[in-house]
Amino acid sequence: MEDTGTTPGVLTAKAAGLVGCVQCGRVNPAGTTTCGRCGSQVSTRDETSLQRVWAWLFAGLVVYIPANIYPMLRTQILGQESNSTIYGGVVDLLHHGSYGVAAIVFIASIIIPVSKFIAIAYLALSINHRVKLSAHTRHKLYEVVEFIGRWSMIDVFVVAILSSLVQLDFAASINPGIAAVSFALSVSFTMLSAESFDARLIWDADGDDDHNG
Amino acid sequence: MAEPNKPANMKIEGRKRSIWSNLSLTWLVPIAALAVTLFIAWQSYAERGSLITIRFENAAGVVPGETTVRYRDVGIGQVESVEFTSDLSSVMVEARIDREVVHAIPSDAQFWVVRPEVSTSGITGLSTVLSGVYIEAGFEPTTEGASETRAFEGVNSAPLVKPGMEGTRIVIRAEDGSQLTAGSPIFHQGIEVGRIETPRLLDSGNGVIVDAFIEAPHDRRITTATRFWDTSGFSFNFGPGGLNLSVGSISSLIRGGVAFDTVFSGGNPVPSRYVFDLFDDEGAARDSVFSESVDNGVDLVVEFDESVRGLEAGSSVTYRGLRIGSVRGLGAFIDDTTGEQRVKLRASISIDPRTLGLEDDAQDAETIRFLAESVQNGLRARLASEGLFSQGLMIELVDMPDAAPAALGIFDTEAPVIPSVESEIPDMAATAQGLFQRVDNLPVEELMQQAISTLAAVESLAGDPDLRAVPGSVTGLLDDARGILGSEDMQALPGELNATVSELRGIVEDLRTADMVGQLVATLESASEAADTVTGVAADVEGATAELPQLISDFRALVETANNLPLEAFINQATELLNSADRLIDTDQARNLPNAVSNALNELRETLAELREGGVVENANATMASARDAAAAVEQAVRELPALSARIQALVGDAQITLQSYGDNSSFNRETVAALREVREAAEALTRLAREIERNPNSLLFGR
Known part of the structure; x- marks a missing residue:
């Protein structure tokens, strides 16, 4: 991977008249639709990749709204019920002096998802539109997005763990709110969105850039 | 590769498909997500409920966003804000009430803040110690139409009667409220069947009234023949019947309490808010059958020249031994109608027209007319002693046909004046004193001397021989007389006379x-x-x-x-x-x-x-x-x-x-x-x- 970044004008399989299987990695001749080794479908470029990226991205955005509006945690302590949204929880933590935890929650629940939305949208747009960005940077960005996406689930894990552990009837009980489901869905959708992105399109875009530039 | 110089195959691409046919099914996902989100948004908006405002004196413990509004202990809403009214005189609590419920809240719904409360009758609202206060709503859900009322008046304390409770609301009238505390129980044969509310002063200032509520089905026991009495504290009575000590339950000792019973048969059902009098004890209540104070009592005035010591407010007014009213007050005034100023005592009394045989709803004028006629026929008022050993006095209306003629003084004072006559109270003290005075004045010494000399004379006379002979002569005389009487002639005489006749x-x-x-x-x-x-x-x-x-x-x-x-x-x-x-x-x-x-x-x-x-x-x-x-x-x-x-x-x-x-x-x-x-x-x-x-x-x- 590093080599591809450092070697401009590298020969791609498409340019070489081949098509690689994304599942097993075998290189098949161009025009082959089924991988000769693993039998999965192969294609030079996934035509619907960008569509799916945008679709999942929109879905993630839609459910991200209620995830921030509705309460994430419904906490009942001695009969007193309090609902806290994601942002409200961060503010509460800051007020209580738990800056570290607040920072973690803030980054995991707000910074990362929002960054992902922006990054995926940028990558998808950069395929069709010429941008001043090196191919290597785009690949790095894509890999970071794909890697970090799962860590957004940390908030959902916290809610899930708290909900299952803190069920002390009258004394204290914590239940997930609507936002927890929404947030989990949002994270899943953005992950799917990143997954749907066909990284090979970046090469084409890079090639175009090189060819034109 | 086998043919390195061979050019790559021609890139052949099919006709570009239209954007619609090329559309990925993945787009269904964001659409579905959007639909679901919109549905949730709409639902939460639809279920958001209506905002109502409740006016409270103070909003102690009410926290916006946390304090809930409950009905029958089920949350129906939440307080959203707590604000002052524009003149800062009270607090307006805005609460969002569930949409289904808010339409059923009638305009007379009551809201009160439930706080933890420790009283003699127990601890209430304990759960609010931890959970914070909540606002309880009490109302009888409207059945016809939807209520549009959105502004309500809050009450300071939980009302005695929650709307929807079945029972009868009555009013108890007492002379003072020292034994009546809000929430005191009402007992019937030892069973708690109701409660009383906070006593409040009468406008006239001469008594206390308190609302009370008797729960169904016990309220059927309440009739016009029902009497209420105070059960709080001790009742200590020493009378001809001996010593009578009665102690209520400890609870009623602390809390106070009221009991009732039906003291005679034949009572009629009472309407709501019927006024009952509170008696000091059960005995008084039971004795009061014929001596109840009345609503439409006729006020009268009696003026006395003599001392009214022993007469007090509440003393009986009797007519032929039957209690027909009571003394309401005593006062003095200066009477200068005769030229010289004299202090007279004036007792204002109230008479129940029913006890005079008049109609229950007899007008005052009717009763006064009746009394005026009676006065012309000799009805007079006078003081009388309540009992042999009692220093208490009562006013007695007596028929004295030979009394000096007088008329009912209708226009003399604020109330008609019944003419009075001198009382016949035997002044025990004065009489006893007079008796001793007389005993003192008796010539006991002379009497003794005379008695002694008389006895001496008798003794000497008895010692005289002549006197001793007297019995013999007398005996002879008697014998003679007996002989005469016993003679046959004499005895035959009646017979002869008889025969002749x-x-x-x-x-x-x-x-x-x-x-x-x-x-x-x-x-x-x-x-x-x-x-x-x-x-x-x-x-x-x-x-x-x-x-x-x-x-x-x-x-x-x-x-x-x-x-x-x-x-x-x-x-x-x-x-x-x-x-x-x-x-x-x-x-x-x-x-x-x-x-x-x-x-x-x-x-x-x-x-x-x-x-x-x-x-x-x-x-x-x-x-x-x-x-x-x-x-x-x-x-x-x-x-x-x-x-x-x-x-x-x-x-x-x-x-x-x-x-x-x-x-x-x-x-x-x-x-x-x-x-x-x-x-x-x-x-x-x-x-x-x-x-x-x-x-x-x-x-x-x-x-x-």
Whole structure:
């Protein structure tokens, strides 16, 4: 991977008249639709990749709204019920002096998802539109997005763990709110969105850039 | 590769498909997500509920966003904000209430803040210690239409009666509220059946009223015959019935409480908010059947000159022993109507027209008219003692028809004035003092001296021998008297008297039953005549009998002389005749004639007695008849006597024979005498009878 970044004008399989299987990695001749080794479908470029990226991205955005509006945690302590949204929880933590935890929650629940939305949208747009960005940077960005996406689930894990552990009837009980489901869905959708992105399109875009530039 | 220089295959691409056919199914996901999100958004908006505002005095413990609004302990909403009203006079709490519920909240719904509360009746709202306060709503859900009311008035404390509770709301009136605390229970036969609310003063200031609520179904026990009494605290009573100590439950000791019972039968169901009086204890409540204070009592005034010590507000006003009202207040005023200023005491009383037999809803004017009439007929007020040992007084209305005339003073004061009379209260203290004064004044010492001297005199008198002889004399006197009384004569006397009276009664009875009065009268008349005649005849006869022998002898001698005509001899004979006549007159026989007559009368009486004893009216009748006959015969005979004399004179020839027969057996004489006796006896008997009747007319009438 590093080599591809450092070697401009590298020969791609498409340019070489081949098509690689994304599942097993075998290189098949161009025009082959089924991988000769693993039998999965192969294609030079996934035509619907960008569509799916945008679709999942929109879905993630839609459910991200209620995830921030509705309460994430419904906490009942001695009969007193309090609902806290994601942002409200961060503010509460800051007020209580738990800056570290607040920072973690803030980054995991707000910074990362929002960054992902922006990054995926940028990558998808950069395929069709010429941008001043090196191919290597785009690949790095894509890999970071794909890697970090799962860590957004940390908030959902916290809610899930708290909900299952803190069920002390009258004394204290914590239940997930609507936002927890929404947030989990949002994270899943953005992950799917990143997954749907066909990284090979970046090469084409890079090639175009090189060819034109 | 095998053919390195061979150009790559031609890139052949098919016709570009349209954007729609190229559309990925993945787009369904964001659409679905959007739909779901929009649905959730719409749903949460639709379920958001309506905002209501509740006005509170203060909002202690109400926290926006946390405090919930509950109905029947189920959350129906949440407080969103707490603000002041524009003039800062109260707090407006805005709460969002569930949409389904808010339309059922009527405008008279009550909201109150439930706080933890520790009172004698228990601990309430404990859960709010941890959870914070909440606002409880109480209302009866409206059934018709949707309520549009969105502004409500909050109450400070939980209302006694939650809307929707079944029962009867009543009002209890008491003299003071010291024993009444909000939430105190109401007991019926020991069971708590209701509660009272916070007491509040009457506008008039002379009492306390408190709302109370009796839960169903116990409220059926409440009738007009129900009486309430205070059960809090001790009740200590010492009376003729002995010592009476009654202690309620500890709970009611602390909390206070009210109990009720139906004290007589025949009460009517009461409407809501019916006013009951609270009595101090059960006894007073039960005694109050005829002495309840009344709503439409007629206010009256009584003025007294004398001290009213012992009279107080609440004292009874009685009429013929029946309590008809009570004293409401006492006061003094200066009476200068008579010219000089005098302090009089004025008692204002209230009378229940019902106890006077007037209608329950009688107007005041009607009652006053009735009283005015009564006063004209002598109704007066006076003070009376409540009891023998009581210093308390009461006002008594009495009928005194002979009292000084007075009228009901209708326009004198604020209330009609009943004229009063002097009381007849025996002032026990004064009386006792007077008694002791009299005892003090008694000349005890002199009395003792006199008694001692009297006793000495008696002693000396008793020691006198003469006095000792007195009993003996007295005994002798008594013996004598006893002897007299014990004599047979004396004892027989009543018997004789009885017998006499009986006889007389028998006669009278006979006479009366035989209807012989007329006959008697006739007989009496004839007898009287006969008696007269007989008297005359008797005199004549006496004379005649004195002269007859001589006359007869004269005649005889005359006849003999006439016959013989020897005159000298005739004269001699006549002389002898005269002599013999003299002798005849001088004889005992002639002298005994009256005696003989008397005897004859006695005989006649005896005969009559015999006849009487025969007991037959016929006998008496016959006797009377025979007596009358006899009288008639006598009369006739007497009448015939002159004729006889004439005939004797005329019939000289027969005269001798007649004279001889007269002289020989003198049957005529005897007959005449007997007849005379009979007649006289009869006359006497009748005279006696008449006297007896005259003396004792009752005997005739009453047979005794």
